Amino acid sequence: MRILLLLIMSSLAVGQSGQEIAKWVDEKPSPKDMSNTTKMILTNSKGKTRINIMTSRSIDGNKKQIIWFMEPKDDRGVAFLKIEHNNKDDEMRMWLPAFKKVRRISSKKKGDAFMGSDLSYEDLTNRELDEHDYTRLDDATVDGIDCYVLEIVPKPALRSSYSKHVSWIAKNGFYGVKEMSYNKRGELKKEKEFSYQRMKDYYVIERVFVEDVQKNHTTEVTFDKINVDSGLKASLFQEKNLKRLPKD
Amino acid sequence: MIDDDLLKMMPEDLESRISWDNIQEEFGSTEVVFIAFGHEEENIFQPEALAKLWDLSEALEASDWVDEVTSISTSTRMDNYDGFMEIDDLQLYRNLSQEEVDDILTYLDKNEKIKKQLVSREGDYFIATIKPFDSIELVGFVAEIKSITDSILQGFDIHYGGQAYFTGIMPPMIREDVKGLMLAGMIIMVIILLLNLRNAPAVGMVITVIMLSLAAMMGFMGWMVHLTGSGKFLFTLANTSMPIILLTIANSDGVHVMTKFFKEFRIFKDKRRAVASTMDSLLIPIFLTSITTVAAFLAMTTSPLEPLIGYGITISAGILIAWFLSSTLLPSLISLKKWDPNSKAVATKSVFEKIIDKLGKVVLTHPKYVFSTGLFIVIIGLFGLFKVSVDVDMAKFFKKGSELRDSMDFLGEKMNGTVDLRVRLEGDMKEPETLNSMIKLQDKLADFPQVRTSYSIANVVEQMHRTVMDDDPAYESIPESREKVNNLFTMYSMSGDPDDFSTMVDYQYSVGLITAFSTNLTTSETFEIVESSQRYIDQFFGKNLKVDFTGMIVIIRDLVNLIIKSTIVSIIFSLIIIGFIASIFFKKILWGILAVIPLTSAVLMNFGFMGYFGIELSHITAILSSIIIGVGVDFAIHYIAQFRRLSRTIVENKLSREVVDDVGYPIILDAASNMGFGALLFSAFIPIQYIGGLMVFAMVSTSLGTLTVLSALAELLKNKLIERNTP
Numbered sequence: 001m002r003i004l005l006l007l008i009m010s011s012l013a014v015g016q017s018g019q020e021i022a023k024w025v026d027e028k029p030s031p032k033d034m035s036n037t038t039k040m041i042l043t044n045s046k047g048k049t050r051i052n053i054m055t056s057r058s059i060d061g062n063k064k065q066i067i068w069f070m071e072p073k074d075d076r077g078v079a080f081l082k083i084e085h086n087n088k089d090d091e092m093r094m095w096l097p098a099f100k101k102v103r104r105i106s107s108k109k110k111g112d113a114f115m116g117s118d119l120s121y122e123d124l125t126n127r128e129l130d131e132h133d134y135t136r137l138d139d140a141t142v143d144g145i146d147c148y149v150l151e152i153v154p155k156p157a158l159r160s161s162y163s164k165h166v167s168w169i170a171k172n173g174f175y176g177v178k179e180m181s182y183n184k185r186g187e188l189k190k191e192k193e194f195s196y197q198r199m200k201d202y203y204v205i206e207r208v209f210v211e212d213v214q215k216n217h218t219t220e221v222t223f224d225k226i227n228v229d230s231g232l233k234a235s236l237f238q239e240k241n242l243k244r245l246p247k248d
Numbered sequence: 249m250i251d252d253d254l255l256k257m258m259p260e261d262l263e264s265r266i267s268w269d270n271i272q273e274e275f276g277s278t279e280v281v282f283i284a285f286g287h288e289e290e291n292i293f294q295p296e297a298l299a300k301l302w303d304l305s306e307a308l309e310a311s312d313w314v315d316e317v318t319s320i321s322t323s324t325r326m327d328n329y330d331g332f333m334e335i336d337d338l339q340l341y342r343n344l345s346q347e348e349v350d351d352i353l354t355y356l357d358k359n360e361k362i363k364k365q366l367v368s369r370e371g372d373y374f375i376a377t378i379k380p381f382d383s384i385e386l387v388g389f390v391a392e393i394k395s396i397t398d399s400i401l402q403g404f405d406i407h408y409g410g411q412a413y414f415t416g417i418m419p420p421m422i423r424e425d426v427k428g429l430m431l432a433g434m435i436i437m438v439i440i441l442l443l444n445l446r447n448a449p450a451v452g453m454v455i456t457v458i459m460l461s462l463a464a465m466m467g468f469m470g471w472m473v474h475l476t477g478s479g480k481f482l483f484t485l486a487n488t489s490m491p492i493i494l495l496t497i498a499n500s501d502g503v504h505v506m507t508k509f510f511k512e513f514r515i516f517k518d519k520r521r522a523v524a525s526t527m528d529s530l531l532i533p534i535f536l537t538s539i540t541t542v543a544a545f546l547a548m549t550t551s552p553l554e555p556l557i558g559y560g561i562t563i564s565a566g567i568l569i570a571w572f573l574s575s576t577l578l579p580s581l582i583s584l585k586k587w588d589p590n591s592k593a594v595a596t597k598s599v600f601e602k603i604i605d606k607l608g609k610v611v612l613t614h615p616k617y618v619f620s621t622g623l624f625i626v627i628i629g630l631f632g633l634f635k636v637s638v639d640v641d642m643a644k645f646f647k648k649g650s651e652l653r654d655s656m657d658f659l660g661e662k663m664n665g666t667v668d669l670r671v672r673l674e675g676d677m678k679e680p681e682t683l684n685s686m687i688k689l690q691d692k693l694a695d696f697p698q699v700r701t702s703y704s705i706a707n708v709v710e711q712m713h714r715t716v717m718d719d720d721p722a723y724e725s726i727p728e729s730r731e732k733v734n735n736l737f738t739m740y741s742m743s744g745d746p747d748d749f750s751t752m753v754d755y756q757y758s759v760g761l762i763t764a765f766s767t768n769l770t771t772s773e774t775f776e777i778v779e780s781s782q783r784y785i786d787q788f789f790g791k792n793l794k795v796d797f798t799g800m801i802v803i804i805r806d807l808v809n810l811i812i813k814s815t816i817v818s819i820i821f822s823l824i825i826i827g828f829i830a831s832i833f834f835k836k837i838l839w840g841i842l843a844v845i846p847l848t849s850a851v852l853m854n855f856g857f858m859g860y861f862g863i864e865l866s867h868i869t870a871i872l873s874s875i876i877i878g879v880g881v882d883f884a885i886h887y888i889a890q891f892r893r894l895s896r897t898i899v900e901n902k903l904s905r906e907v908v909d910d911v912g913y914p915i916i917l918d919a920a921s922n923m924g925f926g927a928l929l930f931s932a933f934i935p936i937q938y939i940g941g942l943m944v945f946a947m948v949s950t951s952l953g954t955l956t957v958l959s960a961l962a963e964l965l966k967n968k969l970i971e972r973n974t975p
Binding site: 044045048050069074075079080092094096097098101103105113114115116185196215 | 310334335678688714717727729730731732734735737738741742747754755756
């Protein structure tokens with residue numbers, strides 16, 4: 001039924017504004033919860049790499065997320081809990097097993113990198129519709145996928161670290177295929193590519209590749225053992241659970 | 249191409265240069281420019297000053313030349329608020345209230361190591377450290393940052409420093425200096441030539457040979473850079489003296505030809521016969537003087553310092569061109585002009601000729617007395633030799649009171665050091681033992697009063713440890729386990745910029761870098777710091793940690809060693825070669841020995857004078873011995889050639905007198921014309937001024953040494969030297 005709805009919306013999009021397309025993207029169906037094993041490969045300009053493997057659980061479209069570090073061995077046991085709030089700063093807590101302490105961390109800078117990657121907290125946060133201006137550009141095809149192209153400009157009140165994004169949105173499914181983000185000086189900063197798999201009624205992300213073109217640094221994130229709508233409880237997202245590594 | 253990068257002077261296989269190159273590869277450019285601005289003895293922590301620092305940092309970061317700007321405006325802070333570890337900008341926005349400014353100061357007071365990098369010692373100047381992109385041209389980089397800074401910081405005292413600044417600022421200064429020196433050299437030379445030759449066309453002909461030789465030499469240098477791409481042929485500060493030196497050498501050949509021609513013309517009254525006789529008499533001596541001068545300069549190719557090799561080759565090419573032109577073009581020009589045998593220049597003796605008459609009488613009447621006096625002067629010089637010190641302090645290259653020197657002195661005094669020492673450590677950078685070793689080495693470096701500050705990843709770990717442990721100062725230490733260190737890095741990575749540590753540790757935490765800054769150092773202080781630190785490492789560091797020293801402190805230490813080696817080798821090599829050439833050409837080993845005696849004496853006296861007057865041996869003044877030998881050998885060669893020539897026809901008791909009469913005047917005129925070296929006294933660079941002064945002295949000592957010591961010795965040994973039966 002949801003697929004049929006998407007198809008109808010997609011056929012209606014001819015002549016639609018950027019704002020309307022962005023609204024459909026925002027309203028596309030998403031899983032109630034998600035579990036996965038995340039592999040993150042960071043590669044610097046000299047070709048040296050760092051690899052992290054984590055187990056992640058999230059609900060409410062990633063607004064509540066808990067991550068346990070599994071590899072490298074040095075990091076095993078470190079865990080991270082994030083809870084996004086609409087009207088106050090996000091909560092971020094970290095379990096440091098060597099210190100046997102939970103520490104709250106805070107980053108006021110939206111542009112700060114998440115775990116040394118090329119993804120900033122701003123990249124990982126859901127875009128609020130009313131905090132951006134959307135302009136529809138000429139449609140294009142990316143890797144055989146027909147796309148709407150939107151120019152997304154953050155409103156000043158957002159204090160974004162970007163001046164604008166250009167996003168390629170698959171007409172069939174309203175998921176992002178590619179995005180180019182520009183820094184405050186208007187220079188290209190990051191190129192992002194996304195690929196998805198169909199699970200149940202959803203397009204679930206299975207790979208993100210980001211290149212910081214200015215630093216010549218890349219991040220590849222792949223998601224494995226993906227499980228959606230498995231009935232994760234909100235009570236999982238508590239500080240005490242950081243200390244317990246999941247069994248699977 | 250003008251370039252004065254100290255690093256490019258060093259041999260590529262030198263250990264400290266290899267380490268330097270490794271560090272550049274792993275951590276990016278370590279050559280930086282420091283900008284300090286403020287008002288002396290006024291508190292710089294004011295909202296307006298921070299707003300300017302914000303503007304400056306933003307403008308510099310926007311430049312295509314600039315890789316990174318480190319200042320209060322670009323730094324982060326790490327705080328603990330009620331159990332929150334917060335990483336945020338140290339300066340949140342441009343316009344701060346006084347309360348917010350005071351908060352920054354409080355944070356910096358708590359973190360002294362960070363403060364030392366960002367603020368002057370008295371808190372009256374802000375410091376911005378500008379890192380260029382790798383492999384960019386530093387002249388353009390410095391011009392760009394100066395233009396940006398000067399436009400933003402109007403009304404503030406601004407001072408610049410750092411190795412990248414000097415490498416970038418020197419080429420335009422060298423270009424201007426060379427232009428001025430060339431002009432001064434030419435004016436001095438023309439005046440001396442006019443006074444002595446007393447004939448404008450004759451002076452014009454000599455100047456033509458000089459100018460063509462000079463143009464050909466500079467063209468040769470350009471072609472060598474183009475064809476080889478070698479750093480040996482870059483025009484460095486050391487090369488500033490090169491055009492003036494060729495100018496005097498080319499002049500020397502011309503003066504000999506011209507004066508000999510006048511003398512012969514006075515006798516024969518026939519231009520063709522006079523030119524033929526002149527060239528018959530001078531062709532071999534000029535060739536020989538050129539060859540021996542070339543030999544002396546080619547001895548510089550044994551130097552481990554790259555620019556000295558290029559210097560030797562380039563000036564040798566110039567000398568050979570000057571020889572060719574003096575032997576071909578100059579006689580042709582003389583032949584083309586109509587000369588008046590009754591003109592003053594031809595018919596009457598000049599002032600110098602009259603002086604030579606008197607000098608000849610003194611020398612030849614009392615040869616033993618003259619020789620003993622010369623020997624006595626040389627012995628006095630020898631004592632000074634032991635006082636010569638070696639120093640490569642760039643600050644001392646500029647006059648006190650000059651803008652550049654004042655800036656360097658200011659930064660040395662007010663800032664926490666501008667001369668860097670880098671220690672590269674290969675090992676596990678998350679291992680507490682490694683981090684503690686780094687801290688201990690930093691403490692060891694801090695024992696030297698000249699070392700004002702140092703930082704490394706170990707300091708960051710200490711700061712993170714304290715922050716995680718509720719900001720308790722007792723925990724400002726390296727945690728006891730690797731796991732804890734790793735937890736700190738992981739926690740930081742959750743919110744900090746991954747580039748924050750890129751100048752301190754490599755991507756995989758297997759190579760770390762300690763950066764220390766000191767004030768300007770004397771050579772002995774440089775040696776003490778490097779060698780004492782090296783001993784400490786050998787004694788206390790485990791074998792699982794590979795440690796390399798580099799940075800300007802070490803580079804300068806190595807440069808000093810190379811200068812000493814280079815000077816000794818080039819002196820010995822050139823004297824042997826010249827002695828050998830003279831022995832072969834004059835067919836007697838004794839002539840070979842006698843040819844180098846005035847040179848050896850002049851070199852010894854030169855270093856003696858350097859010792860007495862406190863002139864330091866540097867990579868610039870190291871060139872002196874080769875110049876003295878190369879230029880001074882001409883006098884001896886002319887004397888010996890004429891002695892041999894006349895010994896075949898002149899009676900024994902009149903021989904020396906005739907030789908002095910014949911070559912004395914051109915030698916003295918040659919030496920007087922070489923006072924063009926005095927032009928170097930007008931240089932903006934102190935070592936070049938020293939070269940000018942010492943060369944003037946060397947010209948006097950080698951020319952007089954030839955006409956006194958050599959002629960006295962030749963007189964004493966004439967029985968062994970006269971070659972009546974030689975065809």
